[in-house]
Structures are given as structure tokens and as C-alpha cells.
Amino acid sequence: MSAGDWISLFMVLIASASATITYVVYRTAIDPEIIVYADVDRLRPSIVNLIIKNIGKGPALDIKFLTNRPLPSKAFGIEVPKEMPGPMIDGPIIVGVPYLAPGQELIITWGQYGGLKKYLGGAPIEVTSTYSRSKRLRPASASISSLSKLDITQFEGTNASDHNWGPKVVKAIETTNKQLMSIEKTVAESGKIEGS
Structure with missing residues (x-):
């Protein structure tokens, strides 16, 4: 190969890398990203909320959730209760969400540390969110997925005082x-x- 051939090959590699970077930046600017996480309620001490949020730049359509094991529902009790909380049988995690705008979130009163700890134990629950973006920007059949982990042990020893x-x-x-x-x-x- 001559020096001209090496230069041509190098230019093709640079152009390919540039196109890939441009595509990634473009997708980041228009794709939704759904996360599911637990957080303490700032207005109600000791309550833990389950939050579904679109942290992406585009709207998410037809959101479905799949968990590796059932989620608890209304798992109340500051101390670990004697009885096991029941599984979640309704709400957006179960039935799905038809549309979530960029930055929009849904907040579910999930329980308190003791009740959630009783149900979850020390193992986190994985939540896979599957959704699509606007049909203008992507074929209707194409879907995006993201993985979230819910772990109540992260709140152990944290401050639950009333703010x-x-x-x-x-x-x-x-x-x-x-x-x-x-x-x-x-x-x-x-x-x-x-x-x-």
C-alpha cells in the first residue's frame, strides 16, 4: 500500500468515527430514558416513594415494566413488621404508562423502611422498562429499554426527619x-x- 492509500484509509476511519459520534449525540438529544427508583418523601417523614421518571429529552410512549420478582405494595412499618406486605397488583408499574413527557414523573407512595425491608430482604429488584419514542422520529416497531434496580438497604441509617x-x-x-x-x-x- 502506498502512502496515499494509508491516508485514504485513515480519512475513512475518521469519517466513520465522526458519523458515529454525531449519531450518538443526535440520539441523546431526542431519545427518552425511563428510570424507576425509590426516594424518601421530603414532606412525609419516613415514607419511601417509588418514582417513574423520564430523564431523557424526548417523550416516551407505551411504557411497559417487567420485574425479576413482584414488587411490594403499601409496605408500611418503620420497624420490620411481623406480617409480609402484599404484592403490587395495580398502578402504573402493573398496567403500564401510555405517555411520559420529558422530565415528567409519576410518584407512588410505596411504604416505609421496615415494611419494604421485610419484603425485599437484602436483594434488589430489577425493573426493565420498555418503551418507544415518537413515531415521527422512529419506526413504531422499534423499542428502547432501560434497567433500574430498587434496593431499600440504601436508606438504612439515613435521616428521615421532617423537613x-x-x-x-x-x-x-x-x-x-x-x-x-x-x-x-x-x-x-x-x-x-x-x-x-
Whole structure:
């Protein structure tokens, strides 16, 4: 091979790499990506929510979920309960989701640490989400899938205190206001007694 042939081969490799990178960037900019994860509820201390979220840039259509074992439902109990929580038999994980916009999420009240720990044990549950993107951008038959893992042990030893400060402040102000009105009433009544 001559030097010109090597240069031509090198240019073909560069063009192929450039096309691949462009395609990956294009797909990242338009594809949906569905994740399923557990997170603590910031407004309700000790509650763990199950969240389905589209973190991609495009809408997800006809989302279906497949788990390697059944998910628990309403698994409540801060301490590990004696009875086993029941399996999930309804909701979006079971029936699927027809459409999820970019950034949109569905939040399911899943349970509390003790109840979820009783059901899950130490083994995570794998959730495979299968979906498609807009039919304008991809043939209807093509599907995308993503894998999520749900593991309750990640919350062991974490802070589950109440961060819901807005209602706490309102309640404190209402209590203070009642106390001030009571003091004002007492002062007014004692002024009447002295005047008579």
C-alpha cells in the first residue's frame, strides 16, 4: 500500500468515527430514558416513594415494566413488621404508562423502611422498562429499554426527619397568635376590674 492509500484509509476511519459520534449525540438529544427508583418523601417523614421518571429529552410512549420478582405494595412499618406486605397488583408499574413527557414523573407512595425491608430482604429488584419514542422520529416497531434496580438497604441509617417547615411555621404562628389573644383578653379583663 502506498502512502496515499494509508491516508485514504485513515480519512475513512475518521469519517466513520465522526458519523458515529454525531449519531450518538443526535440520539441523546431526542431519545427518552425511563428510570424507576425509590426516594424518601421530603414532606412525609419516613415514607419511601417509588418514582417513574423520564430523564431523557424526548417523550416516551407505551411504557411497559417487567420485574425479576413482584414488587411490594403499601409496605408500611418503620420497624420490620411481623406480617409480609402484599404484592403490587395495580398502578402504573402493573398496567403500564401510555405517555411520559420529558422530565415528567409519576410518584407512588410505596411504604416505609421496615415494611419494604421485610419484603425485599437484602436483594434488589430489577425493573426493565420498555418503551418507544415518537413515531415521527422512529419506526413504531422499534423499542428502547432501560434497567433500574430498587434496593431499600440504601436508606438504612439515613435521616428521615421532617423537613416540612412551611406548615410547622404556620402552626407555630397560629399558636403564638392564640396565646397573645389570651394575654390581651386577660389584660383587658383585669383593666375592667380595676376601673370598677
